[in-house]
Amino acid sequence: MRRILPPWVTKNLTIAFLVSLPISDCISLISAAEKNVIVSFLVLVASKPSILIVDDDTVILSVFAKIFQRKGYCVTVAEKGRSAREKLRMKQYDVALIDLVLPDMQGDELFPIIKRSSPKTLKILLTGKIALRNSIKGADVFIEKPVNPGKLLSIIDTKLKNRDSEV
Numbered sequence: 001m002r003r004i005l006p007p008w009v010t011k012n013l014t015i016a017f018l019v020s021l022p023i024s025d026c027i028s029l030i031s032a033a034e035k036n037v038i039v040s041f042l043v044l045v046a047s048k049p050s051i052l053i054v055d056d057d058t059v060i061l062s063v064f065a066k067i068f069q070r071k072g073y074c075v076t077v078a079e080k081g082r083s084a085r086e087k088l089r090m091k092q093y094d095v096a097l098i099d100l101v102l103p104d105m106q107g108d109e110l111f112p113i114i115k116r117s118s119p120k121t122l123k124i125l126l127t128g129k130i131a132l133r134n135s136i137k138g139a140d141v142f143i144e145k146p147v148n149p150g151k152l153l154s155i156i157d158t159k160l161k162n163r164d165s166e167v
Contacts, residue, residue, distance in 0.1 A: 081105035081106075
């Protein structure tokens with residue numbers, strides 16, 4: 001007996017399949033209505049601010065990811081500097097929220113990569129050692145742990161609005 005999938009499952013599978021193909025291959029495989037759905041989806045994703053959160057503490061990653069997703073951000077997380085480096089080479093972010101102490105490097109070692117690949121990215125350094133702030137170069141904002149999420153969101157919103165008004 002053949003199983004028939006509900007339309008919403010079929011649509012989601014189609015979109016997931018098409019996203020993994022080169023765009024030139026996708027165009028010939030989809031109808032005009034499906035093209036409109038995909039274009040609307042891509043515009044929605046492209047209009048959301050993006051944030052890369054780098055911290056070796058999985059609880060912090062999870063909590064911040066949920067907070068930023070609820071605020072409408074496209075969230076990417078990394079537990080190590082090496083993973084963050086790979087993600088930074090693949091995509092530009094509006095915000096990089098980076099812990100100073102990572103298992104494989106100091107978080108501020110990512111700043112030159114960000115500056116080269118995405119100079120408009122807001123670089124925020126999280127640290128429990130605020131006394132080090134004068135010796136660390138490249139951060140736009142220093143935030144001391146423990147972090148107040150409301151204050152962090154306010155700082156990011158203000159900085160992004162100021163950055164966008166300069167353009």
